[in-house]
Amino acid sequence: MYHSAIIRKGIATLLFVHFIIAAAFAQTKTLVSGITLKVNGTSTLHDWEMKATGGTCAADLTFSPAGQLTAIPALSYTVAAETLKSEHSGMDNNAYKALKTKKNPNITFKLTTATVAADGSIKAQGQLTIAGVTKVVDLTAKSTTTAGKSVVIKGSKVINMTDFSVEPPSFMMGAMKTGNAVTISYEFTLHQ
Secondary structure: OHHHHHHHHHHHHHHHHHHHHHHHOEEEEOEEEEEEEEEEEOEOOOOEEEEEOOOEEEEEEEEOOOOOEEEEEEEEEEEEHHHOEOOOHHHHHHHHHHOOOOOOOEEEEEEEEEEEOOOOEEEEEEEEEEOOEEEEEEEEEEEEEOOOOEEEEEEEEEEEHHHHOOOOOEEHHHOEEEOOEEEEEEEEEEEO
């Protein structure tokens, strides 16, 4: 009798500890808003920028009891490539042709691993697909928790277009050529 009481007490204690740990680091499906994606590059004439303010993002996040982001178990993002717009429709059309949007309408990112430091900095790795070509990329970002328990994540990544089989567009019969390297910047807000 004495041993079974100790065993029951031990099991009860383990279950209690398990529930406390689960509550302390709750994983939450989140609502995502305020998505902004920018692509900045250079050319022989001037620097350029294309911007999209949309797409779909799904994320699972883990928060501490104080509401700080502690982990990102899952995240995926999809944007239609033709929602990227510059100030010049001619440039947009050449970019869509280079991105092969008729065959590959979407740009996607799927997270494979991520670590979140105490200061909110994020190191992540995932699969980025552009123009139908998928590459594993390493990303760094910064997360900031707002008073309303939302998390804003910002980051950027320099890539070469040719790594994704994208020929850097040229304009005016080749007189203006874009550089191979572009900077992809992203910002989105996650709501607990």
